[in-house]
Amino acid sequence: MEKLVLTHLQKIYTQNKKTVIHDFNLSVRDGEFIVFVGPSGCGKSTLLRMIAGLEDITSGELFLNGKKANRLPAKDRNLSVVFQNYALFPHLSVFENIAFGLRIRHYPKQKVNEAVYNAAEMLGLQRLLHEKPKQLSGGQRQRVALGRAIVRQADLFLMDEPLSNLDAKLRTQMREEILNLHQKLETTTIYVTHDQVEAMTMATRIVVLKDGRIQQIGTPKQIYTAPANTFVATFIGMPQMNVFHAAGSDSARWDDFIPLSLKKSDSYTQGRVLLGIRPENILVAADGLPVTVNYAELMGADTYVHGEIAGTDKQIVIRCEPDRDFCSGETVYVRFPEDKCHFFDAESGKRLTIEAAAYEA
Amino acid sequence: MANRRLITKAVLYLILILLAFMMVLPLIWMFLSSFKTGSEIFAQPPVWIPETFQWKNYLNAFNLAPFGIYLANSLITATAITVIQIMLSSMIAYGLTQLEFKGKAFLFQSMLLTYMLPAAVTYVPSYVILAKLGLLDSLTGIVVSNISSVFSIFLLRQSFLKVPKEIVEAARSEGANDWQILWKVMCPMSLSTIFTLAMITFVEMYNNYLWPSLIVKSQSKYLITVGLNQFFTTQGTFQNQWAMIMAVNVISVAPLLLLFFIFQKWFIKGVGDSGLKG
Numbered sequence: 001m002e003k004l005v006l007t008h009l010q011k012i013y014t015q016n017k018k019t020v021i022h023d024f025n026l027s028v029r030d031g032e033f034i035v036f037v038g039p040s041g042c043g044k045s046t047l048l049r050m051i052a053g054l055e056d057i058t059s060g061e062l063f064l065n066g067k068k069a070n071r072l073p074a075k076d077r078n079l080s081v082v083f084q085n086y087a088l089f090p091h092l093s094v095f096e097n098i099a100f101g102l103r104i105r106h107y108p109k110q111k112v113n114e115a116v117y118n119a120a121e122m123l124g125l126q127r128l129l130h131e132k133p134k135q136l137s138g139g140q141r142q143r144v145a146l147g148r149a150i151v152r153q154a155d156l157f158l159m160d161e162p163l164s165n166l167d168a169k170l171r172t173q174m175r176e177e178i179l180n181l182h183q184k185l186e187t188t189t190i191y192v193t194h195d196q197v198e199a200m201t202m203a204t205r206i207v208v209l210k211d212g213r214i215q216q217i218g219t220p221k222q223i224y225t226a227p228a229n230t231f232v233a234t235f236i237g238m239p240q241m242n243v244f245h246a247a248g249s250d251s252a253r254w255d256d257f258i259p260l261s262l263k264k265s266d267s268y269t270q271g272r273v274l275l276g277i278r279p280e281n282i283l284v285a286a287d288g289l290p291v292t293v294n295y296a297e298l299m300g301a302d303t304y305v306h307g308e309i310a311g312t313d314k315q316i317v318i319r320c321e322p323d324r325d326f327c328s329g330e331t332v333y334v335r336f337p338e339d340k341c342h343f344f345d346a347e348s349g350k351r352l353t354i355e356a357a358a359y360e361a
Numbered sequence: 362m363a364n365r366r367l368i369t370k371a372v373l374y375l376i377l378i379l380l381a382f383m384m385v386l387p388l389i390w391m392f393l394s395s396f397k398t399g400s401e402i403f404a405q406p407p408v409w410i411p412e413t414f415q416w417k418n419y420l421n422a423f424n425l426a427p428f429g430i431y432l433a434n435s436l437i438t439a440t441a442i443t444v445i446q447i448m449l450s451s452m453i454a455y456g457l458t459q460l461e462f463k464g465k466a467f468l469f470q471s472m473l474l475t476y477m478l479p480a481a482v483t484y485v486p487s488y489v490i491l492a493k494l495g496l497l498d499s500l501t502g503i504v505v506s507n508i509s510s511v512f513s514i515f516l517l518r519q520s521f522l523k524v525p526k527e528i529v530e531a532a533r534s535e536g537a538n539d540w541q542i543l544w545k546v547m548c549p550m551s552l553s554t555i556f557t558l559a560m561i562t563f564v565e566m567y568n569n570y571l572w573p574s575l576i577v578k579s580q581s582k583y584l585i586t587v588g589l590n591q592f593f594t595t596q597g598t599f600q601n602q603w604a605m606i607m608a609v610n611v612i613s614v615a616p617l618l619l620l621f622f623i624f625q626k627w628f629i630k631g632v633g634d635s636g637l638k639g
Contacts, residue, residue: 091552
């Protein structure tokens, strides 16, 4: 069943007439974990706030559980929001913070106690129930915010960058906890982040946004292996995908410096096509395309080699096994496996389904 | 260097102690004088500690005028005004900070504008309104004519503005309506300002003299301030009356001092929080 349907959603701020969300369409099925990802200012938080009822919808329709909810007040939407800065009530204890939504709905005392203790147990907060938020660490505060969200059995969880205030280690830990919670509760979740690692590891489906427009909707694997355009290709993946523009004008060919050629049957000429390849797909070989190494970063599990294609100013990043050392100025030879290459239209940036073959072949 | 700092500090403390003493001296004089005889009060050189404590001054004062009623009237009206004023001001401050409506800025500016008017300008129209409502010479009239305060609205608005937007949004998405957000989130989070405001309002209303003296005529409705003045004018200020005047003064000041000692912590915090000078 569709839990949330957004059709032609648009948001224009009346003050500056700026459109921040353009024609947004999405259907979310029950139990899905949807991640909105995109750079700062892409409209992902605005979208979340529109779903939450905290921001007006300029045009388009929003359906919650099959019912139109454009004008439904936030308090009546039965959804829980977890905010980036936790938004805990500082004057209330952890217990009362978690119980807030239940108390507002006048649940019987026994039911409140039961629900809060269950949530606290699930999140390991039993010992902190009588503390005030200011006495808690960042991770504990975020757990309380999660507790407040799960205790009410809301229809939808909305999470607005909930982990961005935590340090790297805690973030990984909380990521796991959120995923475990999702598996246990199976509540439909919409999660906003600018962190692609969170998007890739948590999502059932990812929605990539840029300037208020959907760039691609897909599973993490689809997004990674078949990015819809150059923006998605370069935004998802660390280090980002290498994208090579043609050497010059329309007639110029990137096979001048990359030994790959489009198949004759394809209508595109190479000057109009961008070639993308992920750093981990580039093979370091005994011969092939010469690359001058600028510097190498040992990341532990692998090494990122930054260099440029010899005789050009084209920058390239290669992800290699960590056991080989690279020196600055050294020349290495690389090959691009044809099946790992991505092609994009040079003008629109859109993905092209065309094939290439090794130049020599 | 350390010595010099110590001396500066010592001088500073000496000045502060002196100033504090000067402030508190009249209060101490009043308190001690309430136990003196009339001649002890005016004795030269001054007598600080009375030879025998004249406890009967208090009894005599209460016999001369119904100060108990005056005191009760003052406490009742000041408490009622404080409670109602803060409730109403909170609601207006909530509307001004959390609700979106046309003319909001204009409304707030108009309120501020009325604050610029000298209080005396409003006496005649307020008197006429109270007369038409049939509330002259009544405690209700005193309460009703004081329940709105631009200062309260302004102070609470500033305090509500400091409540983070996310907290309000969190309450809203947890299912709270505006009424619940106001009383369960905004007010508890502005508690120190509310305490400060309550103190200021209570003291102001308790000490209010001119306006109540205009609208109250019967003795049973007198506030302590009006009653005290009446006591002066009817009993005269002869030497032997002063001890009783001092006794009445001590009684009338006592609730305020008590209030300050109880809420001292909140008051200081509130003054600090609101960015106002103490």
